[in-house]
Amino acid sequence: MSDVRVAGVGVTSFGNMPEKTGRELFATASIEAFEDSGVPREDVDALLYGNFMGELSEHQGHQGPLMAEAAGVQAPATRYESACASSGTAVRDAVLRLRNGEDDVILVGGAERMTNLGTAGATEALAIAADDLWEVRAGTTFPGAYALMAQAYFDEYGGEHEDLAHIAVKNHENALPNDKAQYQRAIDVEDVLEAPQVSSPLGLYDACPLSDGAAALVLTSESYAEEHDLESAVSITGTGQGGDRMALHDREYLARSPAARDAGEEAYADSGIGPADVDFAEVHDCFTIAEVLAIESLDLFQIGEGISAARDGRTTADGETPINLSGGLKAKGHPVGATGASQIAEVTKLLSGKHPNSELVEDATTALAHNAGGTVASATVHVLEVSDA
Amino acid sequence: MSDVRVAGVGVTSFGNMPEKTGRELFATASIEAFEDSGVPREDVDALLYGNFMGELSEHQGHQGPLMAEAAGVQAPATRYESACASSGTAVRDAVLRLRNGEDDVILVGGAERMTNLGTAGATEALAIAADDLWEVRAGTTFPGAYALMAQAYFDEYGGEHEDLAHIAVKNHENALPNDKAQYQRAIDVEDVLEAPQVSSPLGLYDACPLSDGAAALVLTSESYAEEHDLESAVSITGTGQGGDRMALHDREYLARSPAARDAGEEAYADSGIGPADVDFAEVHDCFTIAEVLAIESLDLFQIGEGISAARDGRTTADGETPINLSGGLKAKGHPVGATGASQIAEVTKLLSGKHPNSELVEDATTALAHNAGGTVASATVHVLEVSDA
Numbered sequence: 001m002s003d004v005r006v007a008g009v010g011v012t013s014f015g016n017m018p019e020k021t022g023r024e025l026f027a028t029a030s031i032e033a034f035e036d037s038g039v040p041r042e043d044v045d046a047l048l049y050g051n052f053m054g055e056l057s058e059h060q061g062h063q064g065p066l067m068a069e070a071a072g073v074q075a076p077a078t079r080y081e082s083a084c085a086s087s088g089t090a091v092r093d094a095v096l097r098l099r100n101g102e103d104d105v106i107l108v109g110g111a112e113r114m115t116n117l118g119t120a121g122a123t124e125a126l127a128i129a130a131d132d133l134w135e136v137r138a139g140t141t142f143p144g145a146y147a148l149m150a151q152a153y154f155d156e157y158g159g160e161h162e163d164l165a166h167i168a169v170k171n172h173e174n175a176l177p178n179d180k181a182q183y184q185r186a187i188d189v190e191d192v193l194e195a196p197q198v199s200s201p202l203g204l205y206d207a208c209p210l211s212d213g214a215a216a217l218v219l220t221s222e223s224y225a226e227e228h229d230l231e232s233a234v235s236i237t238g239t240g241q242g243g244d245r246m247a248l249h250d251r252e253y254l255a256r257s258p259a260a261r262d263a264g265e266e267a268y269a270d271s272g273i274g275p276a277d278v279d280f281a282e283v284h285d286c287f288t289i290a291e292v293l294a295i296e297s298l299d300l301f302q303i304g305e306g307i308s309a310a311r312d313g314r315t316t317a318d319g320e321t322p323i324n325l326s327g328g329l330k331a332k333g334h335p336v337g338a339t340g341a342s343q344i345a346e347v348t349k350l351l352s353g354k355h356p357n358s359e360l361v362e363d364a365t366t367a368l369a370h371n372a373g374g375t376v377a378s379a380t381v382h383v384l385e386v387s388d389a
Numbered sequence: 390m391s392d393v394r395v396a397g398v399g400v401t402s403f404g405n406m407p408e409k410t411g412r413e414l415f416a417t418a419s420i421e422a423f424e425d426s427g428v429p430r431e432d433v434d435a436l437l438y439g440n441f442m443g444e445l446s447e448h449q450g451h452q453g454p455l456m457a458e459a460a461g462v463q464a465p466a467t468r469y470e471s472a473c474a475s476s477g478t479a480v481r482d483a484v485l486r487l488r489n490g491e492d493d494v495i496l497v498g499g500a501e502r503m504t505n506l507g508t509a510g511a512t513e514a515l516a517i518a519a520d521d522l523w524e525v526r527a528g529t530t531f532p533g534a535y536a537l538m539a540q541a542y543f544d545e546y547g548g549e550h551e552d553l554a555h556i557a558v559k560n561h562e563n564a565l566p567n568d569k570a571q572y573q574r575a576i577d578v579e580d581v582l583e584a585p586q587v588s589s590p591l592g593l594y595d596a597c598p599l600s601d602g603a604a605a606l607v608l609t610s611e612s613y614a615e616e617h618d619l620e621s622a623v624s625i626t627g628t629g630q631g632g633d634r635m636a637l638h639d640r641e642y643l644a645r646s647p648a649a650r651d652a653g654e655e656a657y658a659d660s661g662i663g664p665a666d667v668d669f670a671e672v673h674d675c676f677t678i679a680e681v682l683a684i685e686s687l688d689l690f691q692i693g694e695g696i697s698a699a700r701d702g703r704t705t706a707d708g709e710t711p712i713n714l715s716g717g718l719k720a721k722g723h724p725v726g727a728t729g730a731s732q733i734a735e736v737t738k739l740l741s742g743k744h745p746n747s748e749l750v751e752d753a754t755t756a757l758a759h760n761a762g763g764t765v766a767s768a769t770v771h772v773l774e775v776s777d778a
Contacts, residue, residue: 021522046630055444059525061517062472065766066635076630076652077767078478081468083451089467093482100489128450133410136448241435241465246455263465377454378466 002222004098005232005387007105008037009345014213014333015182018116022051022058023070025214026111029338030071033109037218038230044218045103047077048094050087050110051337056125057113071216073107081337083129084286086110087215088241088340088371088380094219095239095382104224110337111214122210126336129374131247142286143207145248145375147199150289152254154201159307161201164288165192166310168205168330171285174317175327177356182209182333206288208328213335215342233352236344238271238383240264246377257376260297264370264381271383275299279364280322280350282343284372284379285329291315294370295323298381317360325350325357340371340380347384391611393487394621394776396494397426398734403602403722404571407505411440411447412459414603415500418727419460422496426607427619433607434492436466437483439476439499440726445514446502460605462496470726472518473675475499476604477630477729477760477769483608484628484771493613499726500603511599515725518763520636531675532596534637534764536588539678541643543590548696550590553677554581555699557594557719560674563706564716566745571598571722595677597717602724604731622741625733627660627772629653635766646765649686653759653770660772664688668753669711669739671732673761673768674718680704683759684712687770706749714739714746729760729769736773 010032012025026049034041047068054060064077080090087110094106114122127136130145153159169189175181187205195204225232242262245251252258268274275298283294292306300321301309309315315323326332326346329339347367349355361367365386372379399421401414415438423430436457443449453466469479476499483495503511516525519534542548558578564570576594584593614621631651634640641647657663664687672683681695689710690698698704704712715721715735718728736756738744754775761768 047632052450053444055442055517058521059517060521061441061470062519062635062763062766064471065632065763066520068632069634069639074632076632076648077471078482078630079470081450081470082453082466093467096486096489096491100485100491102485102489128444128448130451131455132447132449241467243436243454243457243463243465245458246451250458259465374451374454377451 002099003235003237004095005220005222005225005230006217006234006236006348007039007220007225007230007232008033008218009348010036010216011180011342011345012213013180014211014335016115017212020212022054022111022113023066025212026067026109027070029109029214029216030107033216033218039105039218039220041073043105044073044075044107045105046075047071047073047107048080048090049077050080050090050340052081052083052086052112053125053336057117071107082378083373084336085340085371085373085378085380086337091340091344091382092239092241092380095236098219098221105220107216108219109214109216109341112335112337113212114210114335115212119210134247143199143202146287146289147202148248149254149375150201153289153292156255157304157307161193162189163307163311164206165189167288167291168192170310170316171324171328171330174325174357175331178327178332181327181331182211183331202287208286208330208334211333211335213333213338215338215345217341217344233387234348234384235387236382237385238267240266240270240381242379244377248375257293257297259376259379260294260370260372263379264298267381267383273366273383277366278321278368279366280325280361281368281370282324282326282347283370285324286334291323298368298370322361325360343369343371344382351384351386391488392624392626393484394609394611394614394619395606395623395625395737396428396609396614396619396621397422397607398737399425399605400569400731400734401602402569403600403724405504406601409601411443411500411502412455414601415456415498416459418498418603418605419496422605422607428494428607428609430462432494433462433464433496434494435464436460436462436496437469437479438466439469439479439729441470441472441475441501442514442725446506460496471767472762473725474729474760474762474767474769475726480729480733480771481628481630481769484625487608487610494609496605497608498603498605498730501724501726502601503599503724504601508599523636532588532591535676535678536591537637538643538764539590542678542681545644546693546696550582551578552696552700553595554578556677556680557581559699559705560713560717560719563714563746564720567716567721570716570720571600572720591676597675597719597723600722600724602722602727604727604734606730606733622776623737623773624776625771626774627656629655629659629770631768633766637764646682646686648765648768649683649759649761652768653687656770656772662755662772666755667710667757668755669714669750670757670759671713671715671736672759674713675723680712687757687759711750714749732758732760733771740773740775
């Protein structure tokens with residue numbers, strides 16, 4: 001079994017672009033990815049594409065063939081939908097196909113158009129990632145669900161809103177040099193604590209924004225990369241996926257994420273590394289508390305220690321394991337279907353010296369990307385390593 | 390590379406069940422599939438699940454984990470959406486994973502709830518499988534799109550509505566003994582010709598119905614089947630997928646389906662068989678003209694000959710290549726996300742002597758299942774063979 005090479009990556013700016021269609025966003029990301037890769041479009045064997053709410057925001061399903069056309073490729077195309085982990089699951093299937101020799105080149109990516117729905121419309125559309133019969137109809141929205149998870153965490157392991165605030169501050173700080181981030185703006189702990197409360201204990205600055213955007217990756221088999229002398233400095237060496245009950249009330253724990261734990265364990269075993277080998281990680285911080293649950297589930301921090309990791313400088317850019325050097329969903333933005341693929345793009349740039357924050361991790365060889373759907377009823381984890389490491 | 394075994398299949402009745410939720414439908418199909426298979430639920434490595442319009446009909450995305458729960462399995466779950474080929478693409482990825490040893494047991498299937506939307510609502514929801522900007526906003530619906538394809542076919546190769554009528558008559562005839570079919574009712578050519586016109590030349594009996602329903606398949610690797618002495622009489626020996634431009638006006642031909650041709654060629658090559666080896670096939674007859682395009686694209690009939698195949702008795706139950714012995718989408722029904730998986734279920738039962746129509750093909754060893762999305766912008770083809778053939 002061979003590793004999978006990241007030949008090229010492309011990401012649009014993330015932000016408030018209600019006038020741009022999904023296909024326009026994905027075309028933009030794919031042009032950048034193909035240019036970065038040096039791979040001709042006619043070599044693409046398949047498009048695996050993640051999108052979450054196109055039916056509601058664009059009255060558009062069946063986006064696979066539409067996005068193949070937007071990207072200028074003539075290849076079978078499939079849309080993957082796992083809520084906010086949609087393109088994470090697409091990346092996973094691409095990895096499985098490429099390393100088994102089913103395909104040589106796969107275009108993977110995702111896009112989401114959200115802001116045209118407005119804040120209320122997008123919040124309503126996001127709610128379809130929860131259980132409609134037993135959560136949504138009872139009034140559950142995602143800020144409310146993650147607030148319950150935060151309350152449960154505080155009850156079980158301690159912590160307070162100020163701990164979470166340090167996560168938001170860190171991720172905004174990391175996004176400052178990232179020109180494609182939605183927010184290139186420093187905030188401080190006071191800003192977070194004084195922001196309007198959304199759902200106790202979470203306030204406005206504990207949540208990622210609504211975002212439009214797209215990401216695309218040109219992935220190849222190792223043999224294709226070698227035959228074509230591609231400069232593919234980064235490989236995907238491990239993949240994992242986990243699942244959990246859909247609704248929070250059906251879970252054993254509110255303050256842990258077994259789906260992320262399972263995905264991480266599978267990805268570690270698959271790549272032959274362990275948590276101690278991870279130099280940095282991009283994790284799914286749709287809310288500040290989600291970053292805590294992620295870094296604990298991935299065994300990067302002990303259970304109960306994740307809450308203070310940012311405050312103690314353990315996950316900051318100069319800490320032992322920097323988390324979300326891109327700015328994370330919190331500051332980089334979260335165009336849902338694009339997020340999983342964009343995390344792979346950010347890690348690839350960080351590991352290959354092409355990211356504005358690369359100098360912060362210049363000796364790094366190994367990193368994780370963790371993408372989650374809903375209240376982590378779905379999770380994918382990928383291990384990326386410098387190819388010649 | 391080993392073949393993939395069909396260990397068990399389950400299909401709900403298809404029909405008008407607006408009170409049933411998608412999860413209830415899929416639970417029912419999966420119970421039958423597990424009972425048929427003898428495989429314990431705890432051996433399932435993944436659920437790959439097809440659904441098309443859940444966002445619109447049930448305000449429910451992220452159906453993967455929800456359906457894993459409905460089926461009683463604790464495994465990572467991913468939803469595939471390729472319009473009417475949604476579960477066809479799920480089956481394809483399951484085949485790729487199982488034969489490469491990534492997984493041993495995969496639950497594959499799909500479900501769709503449609504009739505609760507009413508006829509106008511469901512027609513509107515189905516339209517999201519076309520290009521919203523350039524087709525749907527210009528008034529295109531699927532009956533209209535397939536009517537254009539029929540007109541183009543008549544112009545290019547000849548034929549008339551009466552030819553198409555024989556396809557509807559045949560498929561209703563085939564459905565008569567199929568207790569799970571939506572219509573167990575014989576019709577004659579006059580019925581079709583005298584039915585209300587929907588979009589010239591297609592009338593009411595040229596179209597498949599709106600349907601609720603689900604299908605589930607327990608697929609295993611060859612080695613798992615042998616280790617566990619499973620009675621898995623049928624194998625999936627070939628898989629193919631094709632893609633085309635999304636909108637009809639971007640296609641070179643209206644009267645051919647290159648995506649189906651590409652999927653067929655890939656599946657034939659993959660399995661090592663050719664069209665002459667196919668004893669019978671289930672094809673995607675969402676409209677009568679679609680059956681014509683399918684059997685020609687799959688090279689079962691020459692281009693221009695598909696139109697008269699039913700009329701000439703070449704595709705009837707006693708013909709040279711029986712098509713849609715289940716009743717097809719036309720009479721069995723078409724709960725969109727379930728259709729691709731249900732075709733695999735029907736072929737499996739036909740090949741293993743467990744279908745009410747099995748006696749019509751008792752010497753058969755090899756069959757095709759062809760699933761299409763939109764106006765065949767997506768297509769999957771699978772080859773099934775008797776395991777010990």
